[in-house]
Amino acid sequence: MSDAYVECMVARKPSAILNFLKVLLIIITVIFALIGFGTTLRLMLFPAILTGVGAYFLSIYSDVEFEYLYLDKEITVDKVYNKQKRKRVAVYPMDKIEIMAPLNSWHLDSYKNRTFKEVDYSSQIVKQPEARYVFYYNGEQKVIFEPNAEFMKMARNAGPRKVFVD
Numbered sequence: 001m002s003d004a005y006v007e008c009m010v011a012r013k014p015s016a017i018l019n020f021l022k023v024l025l026i027i028i029t030v031i032f033a034l035i036g037f038g039t040t041l042r043l044m045l046f047p048a049i050l051t052g053v054g055a056y057f058l059s060i061y062s063d064v065e066f067e068y069l070y071l072d073k074e075i076t077v078d079k080v081y082n083k084q085k086r087k088r089v090a091v092y093p094m095d096k097i098e099i100m101a102p103l104n105s106w107h108l109d110s111y112k113n114r115t116f117k118e119v120d121y122s123s124q125i126v127k128q129p130e131a132r133y134v135f136y137y138n139g140e141q142k143v144i145f146e147p148n149a150e151f152m153k154m155a156r157n158a159g160p161r162k163v164f165v166d
Contacts, residue, residue, distance in 0.1 A: 025055035
């Protein structure tokens, strides 16, 4: 086993809709709880509990980070919810990656007119200069991600003819 190991964490931009729904559910929970405790309508505590649980789960799944792991010519993507729960999303062997380049690179011009299933594991924030990269996997997927310089250096060492950093 070689010492080619790099990991990188990227936080996804919080969704405005999910944040709005989370605040709305918290407000509805407080209203139901106040009505349930303030009056003799103890039945209003049940909807308060339901909306409180909904707000809890919405807050967990609205805070998402992606962890990219490069280990021995293999890229692994994990999704981390609320800095607590981890889920393996995908594993991409480097030998099945066709090309990897920055999002707006001229190296990707021959892939522009093709249709691929697009998967986005980036922060979804447009930066200047562009920090997001794209790789095409096995002729099926277009994967957008946001690695750091050390990650790209390791990937470039593994596949110098198909990894471009412009």
